[in-house]
Amino acid sequence: MRSTMRKTLEGIALGILLLVLSAALAGAEELEVGIAKDMPSVTVKTPTGETTIKRIQDTENEISGAFAKTSRACPPFCIQPMTPAEGVATIGELELIALLQDPEAIVIDSRTADWYGKGTIPGAIHLPYTVIAEQLDRLGCEVDFDGWDCTGAKRVALFCNGLWCGQSPTAIRAMIAAGFPAEKISYYRGGMQNWQLLGLTVVKP
Structure with a gap:
């Protein structure tokens, strides 16, 4: 029971983490042409x-x-x-x-x-x-x-x-x-x- 509960919580945490990461990546526009090496915009x-x-x-x-x-x-x-x-x-x-x-x-x-x-x-x-x-x-x-x-x-x-x-x-x-x-x-x-x-x-x- 504890093992199943733990796996469920880990799955939920992983899902939340993936959602946060994908939202961050979607928000950060990848620019091929930046202003300077460490300054995309x-x-x-x-x-x-x-x-x-x-x-x-x-x-x-x-x-x-x-x-x-x-x-x-x-x-x-x-x-x-x-x-x-x-x-x-x-x-x-x-x-x-x-x-x-x-x-x-x-x-x-x-x-x-x-x-x-x-x-x-x-x-x-x-x-x-x-x-x-x-x-x-x-x-x-x-x-x-x-x-x-x-x-x-x-x-x-x-x-x-x-x-x-x-x-x-x-x-x-x-x-x-x-x-x-x-x-x-x-x-x-x-x-x-x-x-x-x-x-x-x-x-x-």
């Missing part, structure tokens, strides 16, 4: 809730549309320097993703509204390069008698359309001129073109 907070950033899984996918273009008239679409201003750190996708996961950091899409409306990086806020120096209060600065007091400035990262886009470099220089500390600014030079070239998630605002 990441989840970031956005104004509309959490969004998962991952890469397009179709290994035959190719970039198309505006970001497939290799050549644009220069000026205005000239290749940008690696560093837009002294003291500013230029970063890549993994560093940008780390900032997107940092609740104390702000990632800024500094493009004009028409570009922003076509799609942006999940978790980025829109602050166009044309007005950013007037809205440093959104980035931890305070208005004082001389302009801006940026003692409490947050860590920020700016991006625009890519290596040929001058919008985020212009925004960065305007921020520094207004008193924002250069060492608190990162520049994602690859911008939307590199982001999409790598098949990373884009959201419509």
Whole structure:
């Protein structure tokens, strides 16, 4: 009797364990194309809730549309320097993703509204390069008698359309001129073109 009862309980426990394992495996999507070796995907907070950033899984996918273009008239679409201003750190996708996961950091899409409306990086806020120096209060600065007091400035990262886009470099220089500390600014030079070239998630605002 005890032996039968024990076998029944073991069978029930095994069944529960198998159900839990199969549910966990079903919930964990297996990605062929990850972001990095130990990072298949990441989840970031956005104004509309959490969004998962991952890469397009179709290994035959190719970039198309505006970001497939290799050549644009220069000026205005000239290749940008690696560093837009002294003291500013230029970063890549993994560093940008780390900032997107940092609740104390702000990632800024500094493009004009028409570009922003076509799609942006999940978790980025829109602050166009044309007005950013007037809205440093959104980035931890305070208005004082001389302009801006940026003692409490947050860590920020700016991006625009890519290596040929001058919008985020212009925004960065305007921020520094207004008193924002250069060492608190990162520049994602690859911008939307590199982001999409790598098949990373884009959201419509």
